[in-house]
Amino acid sequence: MNRAAIDLWVGIFVALGLGALLFLALKAGNLTATDVGETYVLQARFDNIGGLKVRAPVKSAGVVVGRVGEIRFDAETYTALVSLHIDKRYQFPRDTFVTINTSGLLGEQYVGFEPGGDPEMLKPGEMVKKTQSAMVLEKLISQFMFSKAAEDEAKK
């Protein structure tokens, strides 16, 4: 086999391989869809973040508007300090209500933004005032059990 033919075949091989990688990145992966461009950072404090993970999506009205950047434990207030990287295109009012939700019954957890009516917008680096912690299933069940027990006690 001469050199030109070998060069051609290797060229085809490398192009095919890179094409496959591109296919994986674009068609199977999330390189295009949810990677937000330039971002600014908001801080939020939660009593309990449940199973929230770094790089979990931040959604408003169900649309991804950012990603969870960093999760730290604040030893002074015993709360979780979460920094949120929000897409620069989107601004949110200062009284935006930040919650930790679960997609589906057993799905992954994400941060939800419910915008309020404040005319002033949140500035980069600002701390969000209104937050709600993650719903912990065990707590919910135990609350239900206790209230049920209390009801039965009252009936007697």
Place this chain on the structure above:
Amino acid sequence: MNPSALDLLRRLGHFVTDRLWRLGFASRFLMMTVLYSGAAFRRLHLTIREIYFTGVLSLIIILVSGLFVGMVLGLQGYDTLQRYGSSEALGVLVALSLVRELGPVVAALLFASRAGSAITAEIGLMKATEQLSAMEMMAVNPIARVIAPRFWAGVVSMPLLAALFSALGIFGGYLVGVQLIGVDAGSFWSQMQAAVDFRQDIMNGVIKSVVFGAIISWIAVFEGYDCEPTAEGVSGATTRTVVTSSLAILAADFMLTAFMFRGE
């Protein structure tokens, strides 16, 4: 202490030192290969020729295996997932298992038996027919001329083959899951895109396959260079290449996975 126990201990010591010596020799050999690999890039046609023999000629087996592995994943995954009423997650299952694990590992195992054995046999025969010694006589460094191009060809080919394997596998899963069984095409792709992360999943798969490529090529060229220059020696070295590199791939895969996907 009786003499048979002493003899046993001596044999154990000989075994260990022998293995250690071989490992050290192999490491020095790898260093020499990297050190003399300037020629492999300066005279690029040598490396391209080897990419043709290791990469292009492995294409058929890699593509066909990838397609069939993906189709089997589609069938088996659907069978299990529909019990839990979540057959739409088929795309996620097929893509993640291929991109993270099966693509790099199965492609590497196939590559070791298809290309690694060929490299060992070729270099071993070169040694048996004293071509390597002849090169040294002509002041041509056989490591730079013969070993380094084959080593780098393996390192380059392996990630490309693994990516092709994964891509064809996902296509196979799509064929079976969507075209044959009738999972919704939209949720198949969109759930896959939501779950597969470019850095976490795809890049880690590529890193894995580069490491596997280096391991296979290293073992293959070393076994060929180190083999006994007889017909038996070459056949033994070829077998050792396949066995050792398969085991090394599985061990390295566990270590890399432990580092990459600890589920933090």
